[in-house]
Amino acid sequence: MSTPTSLPGFLISEQLPDAERGAAQPVESELAEYGPNLTEPSPATGDGIGRVVPAAKATGRYPYAADLGAPGMLWAAMIRSPHARAVIEGCDTSAAEAMPGVHAVLAGPGLGVDQVDYLGQCVAIAAAEHPAIARAALSAVVIDYRPQEPLTDPRQAFNAEPIHEDGNIAAHRFFTTGRDAVDRVAAAAELRKNAPSARRAEAFQGLKPGRGPGAQPDSREPEGGDGAQAEPEPSRSVSVIHGYEFARPANWPAGPGTVFAVPHGDAIEIHTLTVDPGRDRRALAAALGRPEGEIRLVPAPFTGGAIADDADLRVAAALLAARTGRPVKAVDGSVGHWPAGTAEPAARVHAIHVADADGTLREVRVELVIDGGAEPAAAEALLDEYCRLAAGPYRVPKVEVQGWVVRTHNPPLAPWPGGGAALAAVVAEAQMDAVAAALGVSGLEARVKNLMRTGDRLPDGRKVAAADALPELVAAVLDASVPPFPPGPDVREFPGTIGRTGEMTRLRRGVGVALAMVDLVPPGLPEELATAQVALTSDVHGPIAHVSTAMVDTGAGQHAMLRRIVREVLGVQRVLVRRPTAPGALPATPLASGRAAWLHGMAVQRAAQAVRAQALEAVGAQLAISPELLEVRGDRVVSYDGMLSRPLDEVYRAALRGAAVYLADGEFRVRGSGPAQPGVFVPEPGQAHVAFAAHRAVVDADTELGLLRPVRVTAAHDVGRALVPGRIEAAIAAGVMSAASAVFADEAPGARAYAGALACAQLPTALDLPEVDVLPPVQSSIGDLETTALRRRGFSAPLPLGYQPVGRIAHAAAAAALACAARDALSAHRTAIPIRPWETGPVL
């Protein structure tokens, strides 16, 4: 990590006062070629997760944590600090404790909080017999704050006094490619020591906007770029410079986070949203100062948009349960809304794209600062992912990207839906449209011309192992139908829908095509491991397989996917999947988001294959073939070449006679680098495995009233092998929904007067959420070992299965496409996400 002693040169508001005004021309719409849409949206089904779970959900019997209860249960409440930075000089809980019905009150030092590090930090908790009593108790707690001047502007973090012993800069990344890359690394190291003005001059050197044909000079001039006159460029090129701002992410899950803690003697059982109980258990044990063995985490079904429960909530519930010896329920939202406060963007990105007059990209430079808030360590992965994907899936000879995560007194950054890939896609695609507009060509043309090809480099210098799917994906979204324009006649199909209805004469349609990519195995990835156990036996009803996995079923059908894998390998219809209750029964490391299906799926598949080899040993001997070379196809056991076969039920009847049990373990590992071994996926050194998606968004706008309505998002994904197509479609749809909320209306906690209230979030409703048109996924038959498709995508072995983080990449592509389409419809290069056209008035 490097710590610049001077102000870095990204101060967007200073350097680009007119970033907004440098409006790009509208991207040429490709609409004319398409007729009206005659097809109905395809009927999607809950296919693939069985029948029981969907029915339980639809009738309200699915057991969310909020629906749990126990006799003698207490309700927790929490208050959050109204100050961003303060010392707690003392607090008095006696009045609160004296209230009837109140069982425990912990505040300030009693809770281990002597000092407030961010707005909204939890400073007091209480447990009472009724939620209203718990809230009343907390309002009787007196906390004596001594407020201090907070650091809330992340841009000031570089020069401000350190607010933490580790300094204000939590992470730094610098990548550069191109001929003079080595020099540039040295120069950058040098630059960080220089004075701000020199730094800035350097930043703009060689980036004076050219005078491309059809470009409007004043729309690209970086006013305030003080070193802009440096080195002359070849005359026929354009450069576009924009500063982008992203509001703090707020996920607004469908159900508020709920933690239910039940004490059992010394141990506490905690029901909470978690995809990784092992990791969260360790973290919670550390926070509570108790041995891990005393804590048992039970994963609860997720509610839409939720990523995990707030750690504060878990700690509060566990502490209060331990203190009172009674079950405690803590519900986010009712326990304490976030106070009003910062509207500081969580990420600022400054991007410069230089292209030749014929549209060929020559250079991309990106600088960004992410506000990690008071706990910035978690944002490092976000920064890392952004920097590695900063230029998008395009061929760029020269890339320079530099970014920082800084520490401030803002709330810790919530997990960003879509991660760094989403931020990178939104910026890269916006810049592609700006380049195209400056050159007077269509956005699509600019993209196709610069499309990444296999072997091209990412900003970190790794070569992309396979980019074959890209042209196919782009072609697929362009071939799909678009909704008819103009919409209507029903006013509810107009921008603004009911209440604030747009008018036909002011209606404009915008179209945005965006590509996104996700890095499957980043080079720094520490080893990730998943294990599973499969047993094959029989009972009175015939053969049955038992699967033991650490994978959590969040309600999205993960276990159904594992069932499908085992059914396919063993040809057994009855498969039971369960998680072992004893922690540590199946060793596993924490898995980063998006890799769980891949690792657990592979571990289960390998265990099932090992079991199959055991069970088929006898028949292998009969056929004089190694059991590893036998497969199950339909109702027969077949040799790999299809020459020999036996009926499956006969084989199993013989093999499972006398309730024989075949049992095998399977494991799968992924590592960012290191020696390749069997059972471990390690990319070739210097190679990057990247997943792609292309989305097209259609957005209608009433340009005078500033109303936007996303109409349709068309999604094309390369999903590897779709084991459970229904799950993949649902994951893509969920990604698009969260992207629509992020681009059009999500409001961060703490950004408004009644912050924390859903009423202020202005989420799109069913009236203005887009239709999602999921195109038949491009299915590379990656499940079969050593197929051409597999090698074409750069995988040698072992076979990847479910390796695509579909939801994340869908969020990234959809967010970028929706933002591009909104800019197109508004004919203005809006750079703040979420896009709120009405805040700046008419734009034409």
Place this chain on the structure above:
Amino acid sequence: MSEADAGEAGAHAGAGSGGWPTVDFELTVNGAPQRVTGAWVGENLLFVLRERLGFTAVKDGCGEGECGACTVLMEGRPTTACLVPAVAATGLAIETPEVHAVPQPDPVAAALAVHAGAGCGFCLPGIGMEMRALLAHNGKPSAAAIRETLSGHRCRCLPPERFIAATRDAAKTLAHKQAQARAQADASAQDAQDAQAERELQAERELQAEPQPPHESPIYPRVPAQAGERTQPGGRARAGENDSEHEQAGARS
């Protein structure tokens, strides 16, 4: 709520252990009387249904009237239970998703399971109640009408067309069932030939799906059959009242 109802099911006020004002009252949930004792006066209907009476299919998504997860039918009208003081609901017929789950999921729940089962499911019980109310007075709603009806429900997982498809599926099943039921009744009362003609006509009408007068609601007849209590099946909502309904719920921004 009529005066007489209020008198019958009237609330009894008292004081709780901590000097909290408490009330005893009776609610009519899914046709059966439910006694509530010692509730804090400030409790909303959502809390009482979920925590005191155990109707957990009514979900608590936001507690502020925004998400629609807590939607129940009060006298046949979809209402966000989190915005209704529980005592104010005495004497009114309250219907929760539970009543449509037994013995089989009703056509609406079944259609939701098929089309929206892949989502997290948190919003589905509330959306189901809204759909039942919609289908009670509009047998063949347009896509835009369905979107408008559901705009007070925040589904974070699935795009609206899934719910449009589910509503249409449910509408078809309901129309079919109703046509069958009528045909049976008619056949017993009339000459066989007349019945046949009538059945065809009726089936035709159902498929055309003209809006139904409220008392012919395809949904509510099930309720008294199950619970045996309600005299006047709900379904007071009329198409024309839909907009003011939305204003009341206050959720549609």
